[in-house]
Amino acid sequence: MSAARPQRIRADTSTTDNATFPVIKHARGITNVDNLDFLEYRKHVGSPLATTILREWLPLQQSDSPVWLDFTGVRAINLSVAEELGPILMRHVAEEAVLGHHYPVYKGLQHNVAYTMHKAFLEMKWAALASLDEKEIEEGVVGTRLDKIGQYTIVVLGMLTTGQLKILQYVDRRYVEEQTMTSSNDLVHLDIMAEVGDAARSKRLTELYQRRLLYYEDNPHKRPERLFAPVWRLITNG
Numbered sequence: 252m253s254a255a256r257p258q259r260i261r262a263d264t265s266t267t268d269n270a271t272f273p274v275i276k277h278a279r280g281i282t283n284v285d286n287l288d289f290l291e292y293r294k295h296v297g298s299p300l301a302t303t304i305l306r307e308w309l310p311l312q313q314s315d316s317p318v319w320l321d322f323t324g325v326r327a328i329n330l331s332v333a334e335e336l337g338p339i340l341m342r343h344v345a346e347e348a349v350l351g352h353h354y355p356v357y358k359g360l361q362h363n364v365a366y367t368m369h370k371a372f373l374e375m376k377w378a379a380l381a382s383l384d385e386k387e388i389e390e391g392v393v394g395t396r397l398d399k400i401g402q403y404t405i406v407v408l409g410m411l412t413t414g415q416l417k418i419l420q421y422v423d424r425r426y427v428e429e430q431t432m433t434s435s436n437d438l439v440h441l442d443i444m445a446e447v448g449d450a451a452r453s454k455r456l457t458e459l460y461q462r463r464l465l466y467y468e469d470n471p472h473k474r475p476e477r478l479f480a481p482v483w484r485l486i487t488n489g
């Protein structure tokens with residue numbers, strides 16, 4: 252058995268207030284500056300915020316569900332702070348076993364903030380999901396557009412190769428049209444994966460999971476096989 256029906260199709264759920272980390276609120280608390288809207292200093296703002304998210308907040312959140320890193324109210328961000336709150340943070344998420352089923356998603360990014368975050372991810376050769384509303388994309392979409400859910404555009408910030416995009420689109424199409432999750436064996440039907448071995452196909456899916464673009468469940472009928480699906484299909488912006 253190469254794939255299984257998803258154990259859940261969660262189109263009717265939404266992330267709750269408890270699953271939102273309000274970046275500006277915590278930054279103002281750290282600095283004691285009530286009107287702070289520019290995240291400028293790595294040492295005094297970026298690093299403490301990243302540590303709070305990684306060590307204190309994220310481990311307490313529900314697993315197997317997206318959680319918001321909400322930048323609403325952030326007018327500008329320095330590249331060094333974007334590195335701390337973007338690729339450095341998300342690489343730590345990928346490395347921490349206790350966070351193996353936690354899926355942070357960025358939101359509330361004004362255009363220039365999204366651009367700086369995107370640049371930070373690009374320079375560190377990493378990637379993450381972001382959800383941008385209509386106002387936030389008035390000046391153009393930053394990153395790689397994946398889908399539109401209601402009034403929100405789902406994008407990948409950072410590095411995404413053409414091959415990775417094709418895999419994401421293939422996994423998403425199976426999930427939406429066939430209501431099936433995707434295993435490494437299933438990728439043999441994708442033209443760019445047809446001539447590579449199962450280990451290479453598994454590696455490609457795992458890389459997208461590490462960046463929290465895909466989530467996975469263990470196949471209950473064929474352990475230790477993993478079944479993958481798009482993280483953004485767990486999101487509704489209610």
